[in-house]
Amino acid sequence: KIIILDFGSQYTQLIARRVRELNVYCEIHPFNHLPEIDEYVKGFILSGSPSSVRQADAPQIDFQQFHGKLPLLGVCYGAQYIAQHSGGEVTPSEIREYGRANLLFVNQESALLKGIPLDSQVWMSHGDTIKHVPEGFEIIASTDKVQVAAYHIKGSQTYGIQFHPEVTHSLDGKALIENFVLNICGCSQDWTPDTFIETTINELRTKLQNDHVILALSGGVDSSVAAILLHQAIGKNLHCIFVDNGLLRKNEFEQVLDSYKHMGLNIKGIDARERFYGQLAGIADPERKRKIIGGAFIEVFDEAAHEVQKELPEGIEVKWLGQGTIYPDVIESISVKGPSATIKSHHNVGGLPDFMKLKVVEPLNTLFKDEVRRVGAALGIDPLILGRHPFPGPGLGIRILGDVTAEKVSILQQADDIYIRNLRESGWYNKVWQAGAIFLPVQSVGVMGDERTYEYVIALRAVGSLDGMTADWIHLPYELLAKISNEIINHVKGINRVVYDISSKPPATIEWE
Numbered sequence: 001k002i003i004i005l006d007f008g009s010q011y012t013q014l015i016a017r018r019v020r021e022l023n024v025y026c027e028i029h030p031f032n033h034l035p036e037i038d039e040y041v042k043g044f045i046l047s048g049s050p051s052s053v054r055q056a057d058a059p060q061i062d063f064q065q066f067h068g069k070l071p072l073l074g075v076c077y078g079a080q081y082i083a084q085h086s087g088g089e090v091t092p093s094e095i096r097e098y099g100r101a102n103l104l105f106v107n108q109e110s111a112l113l114k115g116i117p118l119d120s121q122v123w124m125s126h127g128d129t130i131k132h133v134p135e136g137f138e139i140i141a142s143t144d145k146v147q148v149a150a151y152h153i154k155g156s157q158t159y160g161i162q163f164h165p166e167v168t169h170s171l172d173g174k175a176l177i178e179n180f181v182l183n184i185c186g187c188s189q190d191w192t193p194d195t196f197i198e199t200t201i202n203e204l205r206t207k208l209q210n211d212h213v214i215l216a217l218s219g220g221v222d223s224s225v226a227a228i229l230l231h232q233a234i235g236k237n238l239h240c241i242f243v244d245n246g247l248l249r250k251n252e253f254e255q256v257l258d259s260y261k262h263m264g265l266n267i268k269g270i271d272a273r274e275r276f277y278g279q280l281a282g283i284a285d286p287e288r289k290r291k292i293i294g295g296a297f298i299e300v301f302d303e304a305a306h307e308v309q310k311e312l313p314e315g316i317e318v319k320w321l322g323q324g325t326i327y328p329d330v331i332e333s334i335s336v337k338g339p340s341a342t343i344k345s346h347h348n349v350g351g352l353p354d355f356m357k358l359k360v361v362e363p364l365n366t367l368f369k370d371e372v373r374r375v376g377a378a379l380g381i382d383p384l385i386l387g388r389h390p391f392p393g394p395g396l397g398i399r400i401l402g403d404v405t406a407e408k409v410s411i412l413q414q415a416d417d418i419y420i421r422n423l424r425e426s427g428w429y430n431k432v433w434q435a436g437a438i439f440l441p442v443q444s445v446g447v448m449g450d451e452r453t454y455e456y457v458i459a460l461r462a463v464g465s466l467d468g469m470t471a472d473w474i475h476l477p478y479e480l481l482a483k484i485s486n487e488i489i490n491h492v493k494g495i496n497r498v499v500y501d502i503s504s505k506p507p508a509t510i511e512w513e
């Protein structure tokens with residue numbers, strides 16, 4: 001495997017993605033928590049950073065632990081760090097270099113740059129530059145502005161590059177990373193869905209033995225894939241719980257429960273709609289709604305966990321809580337920058353209930369989202385589940401602005417169902433990252449037949465995004481929007497107006513609450 005030491009660059013995850021795309025396993029670790037270096041570690045990559053190596057408080061590592069012993073690639077800050085700590089000189093660039101540049105000199109004899117053509121486009125993003133490299137360094141690439149665009153320490157397997165090979169604007173970046181990971185580090189390309197499934201199932205069996213595990217399914221990709229992996233490892237000792245909080249999409253509870261049963265899962269469906277509506281009654285503030293929904297979920301899940309326990313024979317206890325946590329969540333929680341500032345309290349829940357005392361098992365915590373989908377496909381999970389848009393935990397609760405009632409939920413479910421069905425039928429569903437209808441509690445005047453109406457508004461939202469952090473609204477065809485709008489207004493009682501949300505994130509968020 002490759003170890004990526006993170007100095008806080010916005011691109012660190014992309015480095016990991018590029019390595020994984022080569023079917024090579026890698027891990028990201030914060031620069032100040034060097035992992036144990038065992039025989040599986042084949043090389044190191046040092047990331048970029050928002051800091052400057054010239055700052056007194058610049059991130060420092062003890063790189064002598066692996067420098068010279070294992071192949072090492074420094075990217076941007078990483079390259080400057082190695083150069084500076086080997087006796088080179090790093091100075092502020094005259095102008096902050098940001099954007100495309102071309103390699104005017106490339107040493108194609110270098111193992112790192114084999115196959116990289118002259119003039120290759122690279123992506124720069126730096127405020128410092130390596131002014132002088134120390135003795136023993138050879139410059140292996142330059143651009144017109146940056147003499148030391150890439151270097152190699154002679155007689156070693158240490159390289160530094162000023163540009164960012166991990167971003168797609170570096171057109172030959174993939175080849176460069178491949179040269180490093182496969183040729184220089186000699187990694188084998190055995191990180192595939194099938195080997196992941198095989199080793200994970202074996203590890204789960206060893207770890208869990210005959211223990212019982214409880215897991216909450218959400219209908220989403222991550223919890224489904226986690227459940228199937230656990231199911232294949234321990235069968236009926238996995239107890240799944242799927243809660244109807246009354247804020248799911250139309251018919252979702254029945255459909256999802258059904259497909260889980262088909263997959264052979266040992267699953268309990270719990271209708272808790274009344275409890276959620278009861279607790280939400282009259283509450284309009286989005287953050288309070290989120291807390292209530294999170295809190296009610298924990299109550300229901302806690303009770304269900306006790307039920308499961310009661311049904312087990314004397315002396316046998318549920319010991320584990322299964323979760324569908326994926327790698328980006330893990331990276332975020334250990335990140336150099338710390339968990340990002342709370343704009344919406346996505347994971348904010350009430351006090352700790354009993355089941356939190358369980359040990360946690362997270363079979364997907366090394367996978368990126370698209371890897372989860374590939375593993376899911378290899379496990380034979382229904383493409384309809386694997387291809388689902390993200391859906392927030394509080395569900396329609398935060399797509400009904402203001403207070404939530406069963407009646408509003410029903411109106412929104414019908415409108416959303418028409419919207420999503422049309423997206424599927426027109427082929428747009430898979431081109432959109434996330435789509436949904438929003439209920440606006442404002443009434444406006446309309447006319448139907450000879451009658452004046454005074455009814456609510458539905459807003460439609462469809463965005464493209466990579467990770468939900470930024471998003472653009474999707475330019476759905478007018479004809480499709482017209483068809484959806486007609487169907488909603490003609491079929492959903494209580495709605496006489498449909499609008500389309502044309503705001504990007506930032507400054508708007510994806511959800512309206």
Ligand code: XMP
Nearest residue numbers: 344345346390391392393394468509510511
């Ligand atoms: P925003 O609205 O912050 O949404 O642009 C970004 C992504 O997060 C989802 N989201 C949530 N997910 N609980 C969740 O599990 C929440 O409270 C929540 N709020 C937003 C949203 O659907 C989008 O995918």
